Amino acid sequence: xxxxxxxxxxxxxxxxxxxxxxxxxxxxxxxxxxxxxxxxxxxxxxxxxxxxxxxxxxxxxxxxxxxxxxxxxxxxxxxxxxxxxxxxxxxxxxxxxxxxxxxxxxxxxxxxxxxxxxxxxxxxxxxxxxxxxxxxxxxxxxxxxxxxxxxxxxxxxxxxxxxxxxxxxxxxxxxxxxxxxxxxxxxxxxxxxxxxxxxxxxxxxxxxxxxxxxxxxxxxxxxxxxxxxxxxxxxxxxxxxxxxxxxxxxxxxxxxxxxxxxxxxxxxxxxxxxxxxxxxxxxxxxxxxxxxxxxxxx
Amino acid sequence: xxxxxxxxxxxxxxxxxxxxxxxxxxxxxxxxxxxxxxxxxxxxxxxxxxxxxxxxxxxxxxxxxxxxxxxxxxxxxxxxxxxxxxxxxxxxxxxxxxxxxxxxxxxxxxxxxxxxxxxxxxxxxxxxxxxxxxxxxxxxxxxxxxxxxxxxxxxxxxxxxxxxxxxxxxxxxxxxxxxxxxxxxxxxxxxxxxxxxxxxxxxxxxxxxxxxxxxxxxxxxxxxxxxxxxxxxxxxxxxxxxxxxxxxxxxxxxxxxxxxxxxxxxxxxxxxxxxxxxxxxxxxxxxxxxxxxxxxxx
Numbered sequence: 317x318x319x320x321x322x323x324x325x326x327x328x329x330x331x332x333x334x335x336x337x338x339x340x341x342x343x344x345x346x347x348x349x350x351x352x353x354x355x356x357x358x359x360x361x362x363x364x365x366x367x368x369x370x371x372x373x374x375x376x377x378x379x380x381x382x383x384x385x386x387x388x389x390x391x392x393x394x395x396x397x398x399x400x401x402x403x404x405x406x407x408x409x410x411x412x413x414x415x416x417x418x419x420x421x422x423x424x425x426x427x428x429x430x431x432x433x434x435x436x437x438x439x440x441x442x443x444x445x446x447x448x449x450x451x452x453x454x455x456x457x458x459x460x461x462x463x464x465x466x467x468x469x470x471x472x473x474x475x476x477x478x479x480x481x482x483x484x485x486x487x488x489x490x491x492x493x494x495x496x497x498x499x500x501x502x503x504x505x506x507x508x509x510x511x512x513x514x515x516x517x518x519x520x521x522x523x524x525x526x527x528x529x530x531x532x533x534x535x536x537x538x539x540x541x542x543x544x545x546x547x548x549x550x551x552x553x554x555x556x557x558x559x560x561x562x563x564x565x566x567x568x569x570x571x572x573x574x575x576x577x578x579x580x581x582x583x584x585x586x587x588x589x590x591x592x593x594x595x596x597x598x599x600x601x602x603x604x605x606x607x608x609x610x611x612x613x614x
Numbered sequence: 615x616x617x618x619x620x621x622x623x624x625x626x627x628x629x630x631x632x633x634x635x636x637x638x639x640x641x642x643x644x645x646x647x648x649x650x651x652x653x654x655x656x657x658x659x660x661x662x663x664x665x666x667x668x669x670x671x672x673x674x675x676x677x678x679x680x681x682x683x684x685x686x687x688x689x690x691x692x693x694x695x696x697x698x699x700x701x702x703x704x705x706x707x708x709x710x711x712x713x714x715x716x717x718x719x720x721x722x723x724x725x726x727x728x729x730x731x732x733x734x735x736x737x738x739x740x741x742x743x744x745x746x747x748x749x750x751x752x753x754x755x756x757x758x759x760x761x762x763x764x765x766x767x768x769x770x771x772x773x774x775x776x777x778x779x780x781x782x783x784x785x786x787x788x789x790x791x792x793x794x795x796x797x798x799x800x801x802x803x804x805x806x807x808x809x810x811x812x813x814x815x816x817x818x819x820x821x822x823x824x825x826x827x828x829x830x831x832x833x834x835x836x837x838x839x840x841x842x843x844x845x846x847x848x849x850x851x852x853x854x855x856x857x858x859x860x861x862x863x864x865x866x867x868x869x870x871x872x873x874x875x876x877x878x879x880x881x882x883x884x885x886x887x888x889x890x891x892x893x894x895x896x897x898x899x900x901x902x903x904x905x906x907x908x909x910x911x912x
Binding site: 450451452454455457458460474475476477478479482483486487490505506509510511512513514515516518519520522523524525526527529 | 803807
């Protein structure tokens with residue numbers, strides 16, 4: 317069972333034991349457009365103690381720069397270098413791990429933030445926000461010519477998804493991984509918005525998974541790729557690192573897959589009931605009601 | 615192992631042993647726009663012997679009337695009453711089995727043929743080809759008002775699929791089957807078109823399956839619902855009925871699920887290799903190279 321922390325001495329020990337704090341954002345720092353009470357003070361406290369503070373989000377519709385805009389708007393201090401989104405991690409993965417041949421292209425189901433991060437890493441992308449692929453007209457396979465330079469399809473959340481993009485992505489992927497890699501920024505089944513949930517990146521890539529009979533390599537939480545990406549930029553000692561999140565299946569699993577400690581906050585999607593019913597391998601090391609609870613240490 | 619039929623006496627026995635012939639269309643009667651050699655003569659022969667001839671297709675983009683247009687164009691005789699598509703079967707299922715309360719509506723991901731069949735059965739549909747839902751603009755959940763009369767979501771192939779339709783369907787289905795039924799015209803993962811395959815109805819409904827964590831009730835082959843629909847209109851003796859198709863996982867499985875005999879033709883998607891590697895429970899009773907082979911009996 318996870319250790320529930322509430323007394324000031326327990327909270328102080330938690331802060332002493334770790335040097336690097338990885339934070340999920342939505343449900344941990346804020347809910348929608350409302351910062352969770354005390355969070356700004358707590359982040360300031362951690363910085364004053366020279367802790368490394370890193371923000372890890374599966375949101376792939378925004379570049380890190382866009383995402384920093386959200387921090388700024390809500391008055392939460394963050395540097396772009398402290399923000400790791402699955403769009404950025406996907407771009408880093410493609411440029412440093414896949415190392416596609418010179419002139420290769422990536423076919424994108426996704427939005428401007430994802431295209432921006434790819435471009436920043438020097439990756440040529442097609443699809444995405446291109447006018448010709450943002451259409452509800454019929455797709456004609458018999459007149460479609462595949463671009464022979466497309467060596468990967470990258471699927472993220474795309475609120476302009478349509479049959480043309482899905483059909484093109486499917487054509488690129490049909491002949492198998494040798495010819496074209498199947499990547500997803502993340503496989504979250506849903507996506508939190510004002511008023512509830514909408515289908516997430518993992519639900520959109522499910523079209524391709526079903527049609528192809530195979531699953532994508534997912535870059536974001538809970539996979540290892542995102543953590544490898546963070547570590548390439550900010551070296552940290554896993555034994556002195558803790559992942560803080562509100563979701564067992566993404567955040568806590570991410571920390572556990574990466575061999576770091578895990579702290580669940582109850583300000584997001586996980587209810588007491590979900591926690592009580594979770595299987596033991598899914599449980600975090602520690603639980604606190606809210607990240608704001610650490611404010612007692614200020 | 616299935617019995618391979620080739621001699622005239624074997625073929626004559628096959629025709630004698632059955633009164634009702636259920637035919638898949640694409641890959642059996644024609645490939646794309648080319649009628650398979652001999653098929654027109656064979657259908658004429660069966661009719662001359664007073665056999666019942668029924669055409670069964672999972673294509674839900676066309677109404678039966680539209681589909682008859684394809685028969686006419688290719689010179690293959692068919693009455694609308696002999697044609698069963700999954701759009702029609704879905705409409706019959708909703709009107710006769712689901713029996714939704716008066717004033718209920720069905721939210722549709724699908725095309726004009728599906729809407730037409732629903733309307734013919736007196737079912738009110740929304741979504742589908744409605745202008746407001748055929749958009750690539752962002753979907754705003756906070757200003758979306760659910761229509762309280764929507765009691766089912768029906769997902770078919772929709773080449774104008776987009777995030778607004780997917781998001782609305784997801785909202786209707788989120789509170790479970792008690793509030794809103796999740797139906798699919800069929801769950802074919804791909805869809806044959808000129809030049810190859812595109813993502814099918816089952817790949818589109820996979821967005822909702824993934825987001826919801828549950829699968830739809832599928833009306834078309836290989837499920838039982840389509841056969842129940844046929845039987846409600848044309849009574850037949852299962853012991854004297856045979857399903858003829860080119861796909862093991864839809865056509866042959868459909869016949870086996872329905873307790874009728876099964877005949878595989880090798881003019882469609884199934885290769886000798888696929889047949890040789892298939893597990894015994896997936897195998898048909900009989901195999902012929904082509905439906906046109908029965909022409910020797912003319």
